[in-house]
Amino acid sequence: MALLFISGNDRVEEWQNYLKDEMPDLDLRMLPDFGNKEDIEYALVWQPPAGLLKSLPNLKVIFSLGAGIDHLTSDPELPEDVPIVRMVDPSLTSGMTEYVVMSVLNHHKNMRLYREQQSRKEWTPHIPPVTWDRRVGIMGMGVLGSDAAGKLSSLGFDVAGWSRTHRERPGIKTYAGTDQLDDFLSETEILVCLLPLTDETTDILNKDLFIKLPEGASVINAARGGHLVEEDLLIALDSGHLSEATLDVFKSEPLDKDHPFWLHPKVNITPHAASFTHPSSSVRLIAEGMRRFESGEELLNVVDMKRGY
Secondary structure, three states: OOEEEOOOOOHHHHHHHHHHHHHOOOEEEEEOOOOOOOEEEEEEOOOOOOOOOOOOOOOOOOEEEEOHHHHHHHHOOOOOOOOOOOOOOOHHHHHHHHHHHHHHHHHHHOOHHHHHHHHHOOOOOOOOOHHHHHHEEEEOOOOOHHHHHHHHHHHHEEEEOOOOOOOEEEOEEEEEEEEHHHHHHHHHOOOEEEOOOOOOOOOOHHHHHOOOOOOOEEEEEEEOHHEEEEHHHHHHHHOOOEEEEEEEOOOOOOOOOOOOOOOOOOOOOOOOOOOOOOHHHHHHHHHHHHHHHOOOOOOEOOOOOOOOO
């Protein structure tokens, strides 16, 4: 079996080693010289060149290196008859939950204010509410959102979740659909976006949404830059309606050095580093997916292209 691997980062050798250790007989191919296109049966990719996957006549399954698939659906020539498998890996989920919990705690405990005060050598305590009086709302209750919601709930936060379709989550109040979005927002003091990027969720973090949050609310976006209307966020922060934002993803990456986010006193920036796919655990999922396909078993975590995730 030949697998085409495209990562786009500097961890190629690490991935190669883990893939070979997990599947010693694997015929691993890399760009730019990956040999005969007819040989390729599987692809493990992140941001493959447009049209490349369609050019592989014997491609059986596409495995995404990340939880999101917008890096694939942006290809207008993406083959329609080849299943796409999302990366649902414990290390990826754990990393995202760590980031969300860290960011929520930073907002909850006024850490941005303390950093500002330190620069002025100012000694002023800010007393936050107890966690059960702090309302955290998570948009996107899939694998990542559900795990983060559960961990935040275990810390005592009043956690609610919103998704496009209704999802039951033990101990979490859940909302669904556009009819319940306003109620969800009105009760959210710290908003976390972990939605998949689809036509319906593009630019969802906009002025109309922000105004429905309580005054002084804050926003954390660790999903995709395409969710956020950046100009609307700046206006909401400058007006004082929003108190703070933590952003890991942006419409254009790397973030332009002249972008106003860099120096904005109410914006915390991380360079798309909330969570990473770790080959030490992920390659086992790839190997299992290939084995299941070869043996005629049902693939796990296959993308529903009509929903976009």
